[in-house]
Amino acid sequence: MSWDGIGMILAAILTIAIFSLLYRDNPFYRFAEHLLVGVSAGYYVVHYFYSSVIRKFAVPVFGQGDLWLLPGGVLGLLMLFRLGRKVQWVSRYAIAFYVAAWSGYLIPSVIKERIQAQIVGTLPPSPGSAPWIAILGSLLILVGVVSILIYFYFSVEHKGAVGKISQVGITFLMVGFGASFGYTVMGRVSLLIGRFQFLFQDLPQALGW
Amino acid sequence: MAGAPDRGLFHRLMNIDRRVIFLIIALSVALPILLPLNLPIGASREADAYYEAMEALRPGETMIFSFDYEPDTMAELDPMSLATLRHAFRKDVRVIALTNYAGGAGIAERILHEAAEEHGKEYGTDYVFLGYNPDWSATMLRMGESIRRTFPTDHYRTPTDEIPLLAEVDSYANVPLLVTVTASALAEYWVIWAGGKFDQKVIAGATAIQAVLVYPYFQTGQLSGFLGGLKGAAEYERSIDVDGAGVRGMDAQSMAHLLIVVFILIGNVAFLLHRMQGRRGG
Structure with missing residues (x-):
């Protein structure tokens, strides 16, 4: 049997071990869970270290002489001071730099793409320029956005007209939460379908059963 | 007898062993996989737009494909990735692939090679895999200036200066379409960084859970198309006439949804009747 075949059988056994929790807690489930946590932790530590420290810092700085990366590396090292209680304040300099730089980058872009563009998106198209169903949909979005914003406006008591709009x-x-719940169910069922397709279709096909 | 537990039908339904529910759900998913029902699959506006954006690419053009997910959402997103790459390679569109998740590299390699092998595509000239780069925002921003400088080497440590495909394409300016298949908010970040700052046309495949957050960007036109969950994958597979795991999973998806709707109805009716009985008794 090939290594791929052995790997698939192991994957099937671990899948069933994880599913066994649905019946009750048991040692097979716990073994599979601990194995997942251990393997994931090892994988990510090595991957992040190689990708960040080696590939993005050590190779360019020490291999190619790109000294512009040194200040960034020093700031990164400052983050390690968080590990010591008495010296953890030093790490704040790195955090301050990071927060300042990313605020500068993010704030204008987020205002433009997440707020400005979304506000423009609530404006209905002018009559005649789009099918009536599209105009109706846009009006519905406009009513939804305005009424929800009023619901979250707490400086006025929600009575009378304000109360009705809220x-x-x-x-x-509620409609939004319902749609969100429906999509969540679909997502979870999809994961189950993926595992069952593996167990009932991919595995037998790969092993020639 | 006073104080005796109520043993009516609805009371029993309210206290059903949850393992029975698990078993019924498992059967509703397993049986349609083993015995397909071939239920019809409709097409949504957003999936059509995704297909049209892909279809608009001309042979020889290059697209960026970002595998922004990890193994936990493979079941939903692998079918989208595979179908998109099949569509691209079938149209002789070249692909620059990357991942913004450390756990996405293995998935990207497997799917890229599967689709490339089916269409006889050659690594380096028809497609390239840049691998994982830490910090997605910085990656997305810097790729607008230079892809080769953002990724000095590809996933296999070949210098990107030596890869023929990247000699011709080095920023969003040379790329008519960017595709992200994601299990997180990365579709939004691609819209903000690549779309907002560099006017890059973006389409996305998202998990069902993310779909509700992605819709507003499609409605405003910031995303030119998107696929939501396994249903979106199935719709797109039908559009390109290559049935895959998405289409194969839709029967099971429909049966499980039907069953869950029935469970919700029974649960609510049982709850209401139980409460009414309690009021009458109390």
Whole structure:
């Protein structure tokens, strides 16, 4: 039997071991769970160290003489001071630099793409420029956005007209949560389908059963 | 007898052993996989837009494909990735692949090689795998300036300066389409960094859970198309006439959903009747 075949049989055994929790907690499940945690931790530590420290820092700086990366490396080293209680304040310099740099990058872009573009997206197209169903859909989005924003406006008591509009907002929120729940169910079922396709289709096919 | 537990049908339904539910769900998923029902699969507007964006690519053009997921969501996203790469290679579109997740490298290698082998594509000229680069935001931004400088070597440690495909293509300016298949918020980040800063056309494949967060970007046109969950994968597979794991999984998906709807209805009716009985008794 090939190594691929052995690997697939092992994967099938581990899948069944994990599924066994659905019946009750047992040593097979715990073994599979601990194996997953251990293997994942080892994989990610090695991968992150190689990708970040070796590939992005050590090779360019010491192999290619790209000294511009040194200040970044020093800031990265400062982060390790978090491990010592008395010296962990030193790491704040690195964090401050990171927060400042990324705020500068992120704030204008997020305002443009997540706020400005989304506000523009709530504007309905002018009549005649789009099918009536699209205009109706856009109006629905506009009503939903405004009513939900009013629901989250807490400086005015939710009575009278404001109360009624915020009720509409709650309805939109509930529809949103329902859609989100439906998609979540679909996602979880898909994972089960993936495992069953592996057990009932891929595995027998690969092993010639 | 006073204080005796209520043993009505609905009371028993309210206290059913959850392992029975697990077993029924397992059967509803397993049986359609073993005995396919071939239920119809419709096409959504967003999946059509995804297909059209891919179809608009011309032979010889290059697209970026980002495998932004790890093994935990392979079941949902692998079918999308495989179908997209099959579509690209069938149209003789060249592919620059990468991953923003450390755990995505193995998945990317397997799917890339499978699709490339099917269409006789050659590594280095028809496609390249750049591997994993830490910090996705920095990666996305820097790729707009220079792909070769962002990835000095590919996944196999070959200097990117020596790869023929990358000699011709070095930034978003040379790439008409970027595809991300993601289990997280990375579709949004590609929209912000590649789309917003460099006007890069972006389409996305997302897990079902992420789909609700991706919809607003499709509605505004910031995303030119997207696939949501296994259903999206199945729709796209049907569009390119190559049935894969997405289509094969849809019967099971439909049966499980139907069953869950029935469970929700029974649970709610049982709960209401139980409460009404309690009020009458109390």
